[in-house]
Amino acid sequence: MKKVLFLAVTLAIAGGLGWWYFQERQLPSYGPAYREYAYVTNGKSNTVSVIDLRTFQPAASIRVGNDPTGIAANSRKNEIYVVNTESNSISVIDAERNEVVATIGVHAAPYFIDVSVDGKRAYVANSKSANVSVLDLDRRMVLGNIRVGASPGLARVSPDGATVVVSNRGDRTVSLIDTRQLKVRHFRTTAAPGTIASRSRLIAPPTIVSVASAQASLRGSLSQTSAAGTSLSSSLVGS
Secondary structure, eight states: HHHHHHHHHHHHHHHHHHHHHSOOOOOOOOOTTTTEEEEEEEEETTEEEEEEETTEEEEEEEOOOOSEEEEEEEEETTTTEETTTTTTEEEEETTTTTTEEEEEEEESSEEEEOOOOOOSSSEEETTTEEEEEEEETTEEEEEEEEOOSSSSSEEEOOOOOEEEEEETTTEEEEEEEETTTEEEEEOSHHHHHEEEEOOOOOOOOOOOOEEEEEESSOOOOOEOOOOOOOOOEEEEEEE
């Protein structure tokens, strides 16, 4: 009798879980002010293409600096940051107006950019000047430049925001930057550094992905950079 009762209860629980998992769910309604855009850098035309992800149609083409490569989104400020490799600069795009609102000069041949979790700082790997530029995103200015190894290609913020990991392909080293003290340590690898992994996420060329959770105001971000030099970033905009 106990076995039959146990089987009946187990089947009831399994059935309830199955119904909950497979039931049809309604898509959220965000209202007419809701927007979701993807931003694609076009290195040859010095522009960023804006794609409306609701209609999958082009929404705008934004002129930036020369040879845009890396790109990152800031969900806290609803801004997009574009790395202009030949112009040695960062273009700041307002994701609500889809226009460049500021340009920040950095050192030679910037390649990648990453934004801290709180949205207050960005870190730019400058491949030809062997350093990383630290940006104050509130004041839109360079706080300082930190010497790393040769030809840094990747600068990524750790999940806890305490460390920036830099892969230096020119001298086969990895640099770890303390974001609080802005001090750096170097480690030598056996070959040109490639994949960098942490416990919470994978940081690995040629594909780099970072995700920031959406805010209550329907602002969030997803950015991805590919090895081909084409970068993609999306931003959620709501009223």
